C-alpha cells in the first residue's frame with residue numbers, strides 16, 4: 001500500500017503525485033517513500049484549513065494552549081523516537097538531535113509568553129468608553145520548513161501560529177518528510193480539531209502549488225534566500241497577505257586581542273562546523289589579524305579541526321559532526337571549495353567527501369585573503385570556513401559587512417571598547433561578543449537584515465507575524481456625547 005503521508009482534514013491520505021523518497025545520508029539507505037501531493041490535494045488541504053478557521057479562532061487562548069501543551073507532553077514522551085528520526089533523515093548526531101527536540105518542547109513556553117507579551121490584550125480607559133488593543137489570527141497560513149532543523153524550525157512557526165488562532169498547511173522540506181510525518185502524528189494524537197493543521201509532502205512543484213494558492217492569508221518560510229526571493233516576488237502585489245521569510249546568511253566572525261587561544265578556537269569551531277556547517281547562523285568568514293597571535297590561533301584551529309570526529313549519528317562514541325543532508329550537498333561543498341581555489345584561495349585543511357555515496361565530509365579551512373575582493377557572496381551551506389587575514393580592524397568590519405545577507409556576526413576579543421566599536425558598525429540581526437554565533441536563543445527575536453529576511457523576525461517575535469492588531473473603542477450602549485460639536489442641534 002502506498003504510504004499515507006498527507007494529512008488533510010484530519011485524515012491521512014496517499015499522494016496522487018509522483019514517487020518521492022527519503023534517504024538516510026549516513027547509512028545510504030531509503031527510509032521512507034511515498035507519492036507527492038497533487039495540486040488538487042494541496043487545494044483540499046487549503047480548503048480544509050479554511051473550513052476550520054472560524055471554530056479554531058473562536059476558541060479561547062487557554063483552549064488552544066491546552067492542545068499545544070498536550071503536544072508538548074507527547075513530544076516529551078516521544079523524544080527519543082523523534083531524535084532518532086531526525087538523526088536518520090538528516091545525518092545529525094543523536095546528541096544534537098536530542099537538543100533539537102528539546103528546543104521544540106521549549107518553544108511552547110516561549111510562544112505562550114510571547115503571545116501574551118507581544119499580542120496580548122491591552123485595555124485603556126477613555127473619557128467615554130474604553131479602548132482595546134486585541135489581536136486576531138490571519139486565517140489560513142502555509143508553513144515551509146528547511147531540512148537542517150526539520151523539527152525545530154517548522155515548529156517555530158506552527159506553535160505560535162496555532163496559539164494565535166490560525167489554521168495551517170505545512171509543507172516540509174522534501175529531504176525530511178519522515179520527521180514531518182511523525183511530528184504531525186503527534187499533533188493528531190494531541191487531538192487537534194480536523195483541518196487545523198494539514199500536511200502536504202512533495203518537492204518544488206508541491207511548494208509552488210501551495211505558495212501560489214489564492215486562498216492563503218499568509219506564508220511563513222524558513223529556507224534558502226534563493227527560494228525566499230522567489231516567494232517574495234510571487235507575493236509582490238499582494239499587500240493583504242503576510243509573508244515571513246527566514247533565510248540564509250554569509251556570516252562574519254572577527255577575532256582580535258584575545259588571551260585564551262583554546263577558548264577562541266572552540267568558539268570558532270562551534271560557530272563554523274556545528275551541524276556540519278548546515279546552520280543559517282554558521283560563521284562562513286573568519287577574520288584573523290596578520291599578527292603572531294593570529295598565526296597562533298590559526299595553527300591551533302587547523303590542529304583541532306583536523307581532529308574533529310566525523311561519524312555515524314548513532315555511534316557509541318558520538319561524533320561532533322554527522323553526515324551532511326545528502327551526497328549532493330556534500331558534492332556541492334567540494335565544488336564550492338574547488339571554485340574558491342580556482343579563484344586564487346589556498347587550502348589550509350581540505351574539505352573531503354569521505355565516502356562519495358554518503359553525506360560525510362570532513363571540515364575544511366581555506367585562506368581567501370588573496371582573492372577576498374573577488375570572492376562570490378554566496379552562502380556555502382556546509383563545513384568550509386574561509387579565513388581572511390587583516391591588518392586593519394575597520395577593513396575586517398567592512399569586509400564582514402560586504403555581503404547582501406545580514407544574519408549573524410560576532411567578535412571574539414577581550415576588549416569591550418572594541419566590541420562597542422564593532423557593534424555600532426556591523427550589520428546583522430544577531431551580533432555576539434565572545435560567544436559562538438550559532439545557537440541563538442528562542443527567547444529572543446531571530447532574524448536578519450538584507451537578504452537574510454524580510455524584517456519579520458521569528459522565535460520570540462514570531463507572535464508578531466502570526467496575528468494582526470485590532471484597535472477598538474467600545475461603549476456598552478449608544479450614548480449622546482456630553483458636549484456636541486459646533487453646528488449640531490439635538
Ligand SMILES: NC(=O)c1ccc[n+]([C@@H]2O[C@H](COP(=O)([O-])OP(=O)(O)OC[C@H]3O[C@@H](n4cnc5c(N)ncnc54)[C@H](O)[C@@H]3O)[C@@H](O)[C@H]2O)c1
Pocket residue numbers: 144145146147148149153171172173174202203204207208211222223224225226227228230246247248249279280281379381452
Ligand atoms: N534564517 C533562518 O531562520 C534559517 C534557518 C534554517 C535554515 N535557513 C536557510 O535554509 C537553507 C537550507 O534549507 P533548504 O535547502 O531546505 O531551503 P530551500 O529553500 O531549498 O527549501 C525550503 C522549503 O521551500 C520549498 N521550496 C523550494 N523551492 C520552492 C519554490 N520555488 N516554491 C515554493 N517552495 C519551494 C522546499 O521544498 C522546502 O520546503 C539555507 O540557506 C539556510 O541558511 C535559514
Ligand SMILES: O=CCC[C@H](NC(=O)CCC(=O)O)C(=O)O
Pocket residue numbers: 148149156278279280281437438439440441442443446458459
Ligand atoms: O539554521 C538556522 C537556525 C539556527 C539556530 N537558530 C535558532 O534555533 C533560532 C531560535 C529559534 O528559532 O527558536 C542557531 O542559531 O543555531
